[in-house]
Amino acid sequence: MTNEISVVIAGPRGKMGREAVKLVEQTEGMKLSAVIDRQYNHNQLSDLEGFNSDAVIYTSPEECFTTVKPDVLVDLTTPETGYLHAKTALLNGVRPVIGTTGFTQTELEELKELSKENQLGTIIAPNFAIGAILMMKFSQMAAKYFEDVEIIEMHHDQKLDAPSGTGLKTAEMIKEQRASKQQGHPDEKETVTGSRGGDIDGIRIHSVRLPGLVAHQQVMFGGEGQLLTIKHDSHDRGSFMSGVKLCIHSVMNLQELVYGVENIID
Numbered sequence: 301m302t303n304e305i306s307v308v309i310a311g312p313r314g315k316m317g318r319e320a321v322k323l324v325e326q327t328e329g330m331k332l333s334a335v336i337d338r339q340y341n342h343n344q345l346s347d348l349e350g351f352n353s354d355a356v357i358y359t360s361p362e363e364c365f366t367t368v369k370p371d372v373l374v375d376l377t378t379p380e381t382g383y384l385h386a387k388t389a390l391l392n393g394v395r396p397v398i399g400t401t402g403f404t405q406t407e408l409e410e411l412k413e414l415s416k417e418n419q420l421g422t423i424i425a426p427n428f429a430i431g432a433i434l435m436m437k438f439s440q441m442a443a444k445y446f447e448d449v450e451i452i453e454m455h456h457d458q459k460l461d462a463p464s465g466t467g468l469k470t471a472e473m474i475k476e477q478r479a480s481k482q483q484g485h486p487d488e489k490e491t492v493t494g495s496r497g498g499d500i501d502g503i504r505i506h507s508v509r510l511p512g513l514v515a516h517q518q519v520m521f522g523g524e525g526q527l528l529t530i531k532h533d534s535h536d537r538g539s540f541m542s543g544v545k546l547c548i549h550s551v552m553n554l555q556e557l558v559y560g561v562e563n564i565i566d
């Protein structure tokens with residue numbers, strides 16, 4: 301009989317997945333029981349360069365969950381795959397911790413329902429870094445006093461989704477705080493489509509993608525004669541790992557879906 305949390309990681313060869321594999325392997329009380337990868341079915345992770353874990357690789361999430369029966373799935377893949385993995389996990393008694401971003405509102409709602417029906421915790425974490433979570437919370441606070449705000453999120457050029465999960469969540473949190481407003485001049489016109497960025501209830505959001513970046517965001521509030529900028533930078537993916545660890549522990553005690561790590565740190 302062991303009290304270890306049995307964890308499966310999907311996307312172990314990815315930039316985040318590699319860090320998460322190290323984290324789980326190095327954390328007392330957690331065991332990396334298997335990984336889900338679209339290649340290398342039934343190999344051991346240690347067959348791949350850079351890994352020394354004896355965790356077995358599965359290409360089929362269903363086979364993985366029914367064979368291994370883990371407690372938690374940590375997904376760090378792509379939007380379509382992450383959604384399928386989360387759904388399959390919930391249907392097989394496994395609690396998802398989802399770092400993957402880019403889910404649609406309908407997908408989020410569906411996972412919320414499934415989580416509730418199965419009384420299994422799920423955490424959807426647009427950003428695991430404590431600094432980014434605070435940036436979102438501070439922005440929500442500031443929105444009470446400044447109604448004009450624009451978000452600039454900046455990421456590496458391999459990112460698939462735009463805007464980022466963090467940018468979207470920041471806008472949603474600000475929206476909860478401020479009255480709806482269309483910003484800028486009422487007659488403004490874009491002479492180049494997209495110049496004013498995305499529009500979330502009047503909040504403008506701009507996505508920058510450049511090699512050399514990791515994950516960065518600034519939230520700019522403008523008022524009479526003043527500008528408030530709230531900014532966060534992740535310079536490397538180690539910044540996300542304490543949040544991943546917290547979520548693996550927290551999801552064990554949840555019976556429903558929680559969207560945003562800010563809801564579990566308080």
Ligand SMILES: NC(=O)C1=CN([C@@H]2O[C@H](COP(=O)(O)OP(=O)(O)OC[C@H]3O[C@@H](n4cnc5c(N)ncnc54)[C@H](OP(=O)(O)O)[C@@H]3O)[C@@H](O)[C@H]2O)C=CC1
Pocket residue numbers: 310311312313314315316317336337338339376377378379381398399400401402425426427428429458540
């Ligand atoms: N919540 C947070 O704090 C953070 C979230 N993220 C999010 O995590 C996700 C992963 O990011 P990152 O590690 O940078 O991305 P990478 O592209 O480096 O890694 C993605 C991994 O997913 C695998 N993958 C892709 N498609 C499939 C598929 N169809 N089935 C199974 N596996 C698949 C890839 O395998 P292959 O090599 O075969 O393509 C790869 O190993 C993104 O959604 C990103 O936005 C990132 C950082 C922080």
Ligand SMILES: O=C(O)C1=N[C@H](C(=O)O)C[C@H](O)C1
Pocket residue numbers: 401426427428455456459463464465466467514515516
């Ligand atoms: O793809 C990334 O890299 C990141 N994705 C997340 C997001 O979409 O907000 C979190 C962080 O910004 C890094």
